[in-house]
Amino acid sequence: MYSLSGRTAVAGIGATEFSKASGRTELQLAAEAVFAALDDAGLSPSEVDGLVTYTQDSNQEISVAREVGIGDLSFFSRVHYGGGAACGTVMHAAMAVATGAASTVVCYRAFNERSGRRFGQPDAGLGGEPSSQGMEMSWHVPYGLMTPAAWVAMFAQRYMHTYGASSEDFGRVAVAMRRHAATNPAAWFHGRPITLEQHQASKWIVEPLHLLDCCQESDGAVALVVTSAERARDLRRSPAIVSAAAQGSGAGQMMMTSFYRDDMSGLPEMGVVGRGLWEMSGLAPKDMQAAIIYDHFTPFVLSQLEELGFCGRGEAKDFIANGGIEIDGHLPVNPHGGQLGEAYIHGMNGIAEAVRQIRGTSVNQVGTVHNVLVTAGTGVPTSGLILSQD
Amino acid sequence: MTTTAESSLHELLTALGERQIAVGEVRGVAATDPVNLPMIHHWTDAMGDANPVYTDEDFARGSVHGEIVAPPAMIQVWTMPGLARAKGAASPMDDVLGALDENGFTGVVATNCEQTHHRYLRLGETLVPATRMTGMSGPKTTALGVGYFVTWVVTWYSGDEPVAEMMFRVLKFRPREKKSEPEARAPFPLRPAVNKDTAFFWDGVREGELRIQKCGDCGELRHPPGPVCPSCRSVNRTHIVAAGTGEVYSFVVHHNPPVPGIETPFAVAVIELPEGVRIVGNVVGCPLEKVGIGMQLRVTYREMDDELVLPMWVPRES
Ligand SMILES: [Zn+2]
Numbered sequence: 001m002y003s004l005s006g007r008t009a010v011a012g013i014g015a016t017e018f019s020k021a022s023g024r025t026e027l028q029l030a031a032e033a034v035f036a037a038l039d040d041a042g043l044s045p046s047e048v049d050g051l052v053t054y055t056q057d058s059n060q061e062i063s064v065a066r067e068v069g070i071g072d073l074s075f076f077s078r079v080h081y082g083g084g085a086a087c088g089t090v091m092h093a094a095m096a097v098a099t100g101a102a103s104t105v106v107c108y109r110a111f112n113e114r115s116g117r118r119f120g121q122p123d124a125g126l127g128g129e130p131s132s133q134g135m136e137m138s139w140h141v142p143y144g145l146m147t148p149a150a151w152v153a154m155f156a157q158r159y160m161h162t163y164g165a166s167s168e169d170f171g172r173v174a175v176a177m178r179r180h181a182a183t184n185p186a187a188w189f190h191g192r193p194i195t196l197e198q199h200q201a202s203k204w205i206v207e208p209l210h211l212l213d214c215c216q217e218s219d220g221a222v223a224l225v226v227t228s229a230e231r232a233r234d235l236r237r238s239p240a241i242v243s244a245a246a247q248g249s250g251a252g253q254m255m256m257t258s259f260y261r262d263d264m265s266g267l268p269e270m271g272v273v274g275r276g277l278w279e280m281s282g283l284a285p286k287d288m289q290a291a292i293i294y295d296h297f298t299p300f301v302l303s304q305l306e307e308l309g310f311c312g313r314g315e316a317k318d319f320i321a322n323g324g325i326e327i328d329g330h331l332p333v334n335p336h337g338g339q340l341g342e343a344y345i346h347g348m349n350g351i352a353e354a355v356r357q358i359r360g361t362s363v364n365q366v367g368t369v370h371n372v373l374v375t376a377g378t379g380v381p382t383s384g385l386i387l388s389q390d
Numbered sequence: 391m392t393t394t395a396e397s398s399l400h401e402l403l404t405a406l407g408e409r410q411i412a413v414g415e416v417r418g419v420a421a422t423d424p425v426n427l428p429m430i431h432h433w434t435d436a437m438g439d440a441n442p443v444y445t446d447e448d449f450a451r452g453s454v455h456g457e458i459v460a461p462p463a464m465i466q467v468w469t470m471p472g473l474a475r476a477k478g479a480a481s482p483m484d485d486v487l488g489a490l491d492e493n494g495f496t497g498v499v500a501t502n503c504e505q506t507h508h509r510y511l512r513l514g515e516t517l518v519p520a521t522r523m524t525g526m527s528g529p530k531t532t533a534l535g536v537g538y539f540v541t542w543v544v545t546w547y548s549g550d551e552p553v554a555e556m557m558f559r560v561l562k563f564r565p566r567e568k569k570s571e572p573e574a575r576a577p578f579p580l581r582p583a584v585n586k587d588t589a590f591f592w593d594g595v596r597e598g599e600l601r602i603q604k605c606g607d608c609g610e611l612r613h614p615p616g617p618v619c620p621s622c623r624s625v626n627r628t629h630i631v632a633a634g635t636g637e638v639y640s641f642v643v644h645h646n647p648p649v650p651g652i653e654t655p656f657a658v659a660v661i662e663l664p665e666g667v668r669i670v671g672n673v674v675g676c677p678l679e680k681v682g683i684g685m686q687l688r689v690t691y692r693e694m695d696d697e698l699v700l701p702m703w704v705p706r707e708s
Contacts, residue, residue, distance in 0.1 A: 122649045130585040138582035139614045142700055143672045144652040146580070150644055154660060158640035161683045204655075207643035259660040260614065260668050264640055 005280050008094040009232035009239030010387065012041025012225035013352040018188050018343030021115040022219035030059045030110035031067040033221035037106060038068075041225040042236035048225075050075035050102030052092045054085040054109055054346065064108065075102035079247075081255065082119075083296065083377025084269075086347030087385040091245035093226035103227060109348040110221030118217055122146045136254050149214050149297065151256035152379055153206040156299035158264040160208060163314035167208055170298040171199035172320050174212045174340055177295060180327060181337025184363050188216060189341045213298040215339040222348035224355070233390065240358040240387040243283065243371065246276030249381035256379045267300065270307040270375065273384040278309070281386045283371055285309045288386075290357050290366050291331055292350035292374040295338040300378040301325075308373065308384075327366055335364035347376045354387050399493055400529060403538065406489055407526035410482045415522040415545065418481065421468045424516045425460050433464050455510060462507035465546055465554045469519040482523045483542055490562040495537055502541075502559035508552060515548045524557070537563025578694035579651040587617045590629055596699050600632040600689050602665055613667040634689040635706060636661035639668060643678050651694075657681045661703060675704035 014036025016022065016029050038045060048070045051061040061076040075096040079085035086109070093105035113119060126146050127137030140146065145154070159165055178194045181187035194212060202211035232239035250268030252261030261268070278284060285308065293301050302316035310331055311319040319325070325333035336342045336353040343349055356362040357369040369389070376383040423429065430444050439461060442449040450458040460468075511517070521544050528538030541559040545552050584592050594601035603615035606626030610619060618625055641659035648654055657673040659681065673681050675690075686706040693699050 121647055124579050124650050127580070127583055130583045134583040135585065135588060136614070138584070138588070140658075140670050142578075142580045142582050142694075142698070143658050143670060144580065144644055144649040144656055145642070145658045145670060146649060147644075147647070150642055150658070153642040154640050154658070157642060157683070158660075161640070204643070204645040206645060207655075211646075257670075259640070259670060264660070 003280060004091075004094055004098055004245060005243050005282070006241055007098040007229055008226055008242045009229045009390070010090065010224050010242065010351070010355050011227050011232040011235045011237060011239055012037040012039075012043065013222070013355050014038070014040050015186075015222045015345075015349065015352060016110075016220045018186065018218050018220040018345065018349070019114075020188075020217070020219060022112055026057075026110045026112055026116070026221075027059050027063055027067060029112070029219070029221035030057075030064050030108050030223070033110060033223035034064060034068045034106055034108055037223035037225045040237060041227075043104060043225060045069040046071055048104050048106050049073055050093060050096050050105030052077050052079065052089040052096075052105060052107045054078065054082070054089065055080040056082055056085070056346075057109055057111065059108075059110055075105060079383070081377070081381040083294065083346040084380040084382035086294070086351060086376035086383060087245060087374055088247050088376065088383035089348075090224060090226055090242065090351065090385055091247060091383060094242045094245050097226060097228050103231070105226045106223055107226060107348070108221065108223040109346050111346070112219040113344060113346075114217040114219050116219070120147055120149060120214070120217060133255055136257060140257050145257075147206065148256060148379075149209050150206040152297040152299060153209045154257075154259060155264055155303075155379065156208050156297075159299060159303065162265040163317070165302065165314075165317045167200065167210065168196060169302065169317035169320065170208075170213050171196050171210070173295065173298040173301045173325070174199050176320070176325050177334055177338040177340035180335050180364055181341025184337050184342055186363075187337045187342040188218065189337065209297060209299070215296045215344045218343040218345060220343055220345050220349075222345045222352050224348070224351060229390070238359055239390050240355040241390055242385065243388040244277040244281035244386040245383070246273045246280065247381065247383045248272030248276065253381055258379075265303075266313070267303045267307050267378055267382075269380075269382050270304050270378060270384075273375065273382055274308040277373065277384050277386050281371075281388075283386060285331075287371050288331065288373045289369040290335060290354075290372045291333050292354045292372065293333050293338070294347050294350065294375045294378055294382075295334060295340050296344065296377065298340070301333070304375055304378060305331075308375070327364055332366040335362055335366055350374055351385065354385070358387050358389055403486075403489060403493070404526070407486055407523070407540070410486050410523045411525070413482050413523070415520045416480070416482050418469065418519040418521060419471070420518045421516055423468075424514050425468060425511050426513060427458065429467065430458075430460055430464070433467060434461065437461075458513055459510035460512075462510065462554065463505065465505060465507065465511075466556065468517045469546065481521045483521065483540070486523065486526065486540060487562065490538060490540075494564045495562040497534060497537065497561075497563040497565045499534065499561050499563070500558065501539065501561050502557065504557045506555045508554060511548070511553060517546045517548055517553070520545050520547065530561075532561060532563060534561065535563040535566045537561045576695070578698050580649075581698055587615055590627075591615060594629070594631070595691060595701050598691055600634050600669075600701055601629040602632050602663070602667055604628045604630050611665055611667055613669055630665070632663055632665050632689075636663045636669070636687045636689070636703065638673070638681065638683050638685040638687065640683060641673065641681050643681070659687075659703065661687060671701055671703050673704070674702045680705070
């Protein structure tokens with residue numbers, strides 16, 4: 001059977017600074033990140049023939065192409081479902097390259113999520129329109145259940161009930177991410193670690209989530225260059241081979257509100273992604289030297305570790321309490337500090353960190369990383385990657 | 391309403407008023423009973439009027455009247471239609487007051503009432519009222535709201551003789567939004583989108599029913615509902631009415647950020663119904679710290695504004 005595994009690579013990464021007020025348009029941010037990624041790869045805009053972004057990105061592919069001087073495009077696509085799109089953009093790019101639809105594809109995500117439209121704020125328009133998503137939202141929005149924190153909190157409460165996890169168990173994730181970010185100069189929270197006591201004392205956002213269970217809001221952009229593994233070997237950087245890429249959606253799936261299916265203590269869509277990744281790569285959890293686990297809210301870091309098979313159901317709290325996700329732990333998670341610590345760029349900054357870990361160039365390098373697993377937004381249809389050394 | 395629409399409404403109301411003034415006096419329905427002692431008794435008792443000329447035959451005989459007379463201020467009473475009695479003949483005021491009501495001037499307050507009594511009424515006289523509209527002015531901005539002053543005169547006849555007159559003026563106004571309860575009157579901002587697939591649910595809520603979609607062919611229950619049965623592909627949809635009880639499966643207490651239309655903190659729960667489906671709703675009517683997984687609830691309904699009714703959940707024992 002034809003497999004995508006090993007055929008393509010991430011050959012370049014680029015980003016803007018991460019801030020709370022970029023002071024420029026989202027299109028400019030996108031262009032800057034694309035330039036940076038192409039420079040990193042040693043490619044010129046004219047060599048790009050494909051662009052992929054999120055459906056939520058406000059910058060059209062053609063707008064970015066015009067801005068950076070990309071000419072003809074033979075492939076462009078968008079991946080849906082919020083931050084669940086992150087690794088999906090690389091998957092789509094890899095498929096395009098592997099099938100010959102394009103030779104060099106840039107994936108990008110750019111937004112002023114702090115100074116512009118803030119995802120964490122209630123949007124009174126949610127549920128107002130009779131699209132299928134509007135209809136889903138209509139079962140929740142009238143009751144004030146309308147922020148990502150609230151939707152995640154609903155799962156977290158049930159998870160705590162089912163497995164006996166506590167707010168401190170969630171807090172340990174935040175503390176670890178802030179500890180990692182503290183030594184990453186690119187991180188917004190560089191030099192600002194927190195303690196578990198500070199986590200516990202932070203204000204309620206939506207019980208059982210404290211403020212410090214919720215990732216920050218950021219302005220910024222990240223871009224990635226995907227090309228064939230063969231071509232990547234000839235470029236400036238050592239390639240991060242795409243060993244596996246997968247998307248996943250589960251039975252009874254909704255956008256953040258999958259409350260109606262059998263179980264609310266897991267993330268079946270991430271289970272789908274995990275099975276896809278292990279099968280495509282022929283690798284197993286023990287083969288990962290690091291993981292980038294999407295951390296918009298701490299509770300879903302626990303569920304993901306379980307869905308991906310890094311530990312058993314309900315065991316993530318012990319895995320974490322025993323130092324499992326620390327830089328020197330069993331599975332270093334988010335050495336850059338994740339979205340809780342570095343920046344919230346909808347998961348794209350995590351993919352860039354995974355590439356640095358493969359290259360051995362991260363400021364928080366965890367040693368020799370042969371394989372790193374990356375996940376995308378959770379609670380929504382999602383995606384994942386395994387990047388490997390050549 | 392736009393200024394243009396407002397001025398054309400003014401023209402319409404003014405024209406209607408002028409037409410009704412031109413109609414002149416319109417006779418109403420004659421009094422049901424002639425002027426009589428029992429009604430005078432009731433009235434003087436109620437008003438605390440002890441003048442014996444109205445009730446004491448012997449005293450009255452020796453008075454200037456030579457017989458019992460009715461209190462002049464009682465004039466309206468004789469022809470006042472009872473609550474349950476048909477109003478009878480139309481008054482020239484009906485159309486004008488109706489048009490004002492229809493255009494939002496639903497408030498009413500009497501501003502002037504002047505009676506002129508031509509003579510005392512004797513027992514046995516039967517009165518007939520007649521009404522004529524005499525004036526209309528506005529729109530005027532008042533403390534109560536913008537409105538029109540409408541004036542009419544009622545004349546009471548005994549036979550062909552006018553015995554009394556009353557000038558009556560009211561202000562018909564658009565009630566101002568009450569400042570004391572803006573929250574209650576403001577439209578609840580978080581409305582659900584409703585379409586053909588979900589209208590039955592929201593219709594049910596307005597009727598005090600918690601409806602669950604049921605496949606018309608295989609009988610499967612489903613919430614949230616959808617157009618096609620995932621079990622048998624049927625589009626033949628029916629619904630059942632749930633018992634209205636449930637159990638908290640999971641819940642949150644929302645503190646931040648503020649949510650439009652709802653005061654924080656508030657509780658939202660995923661509720662498992664005995665019928666076998668789950669539904670999301672607010673848990674109200676108990677302290678937030680009492681909300682927990684497994685809590686037994688029953689449904690109730692709350693009017694969020696003039697249009698939206700939401701199912702809400704309260705502790706089952708309450
Ligand atoms: Zn069916």
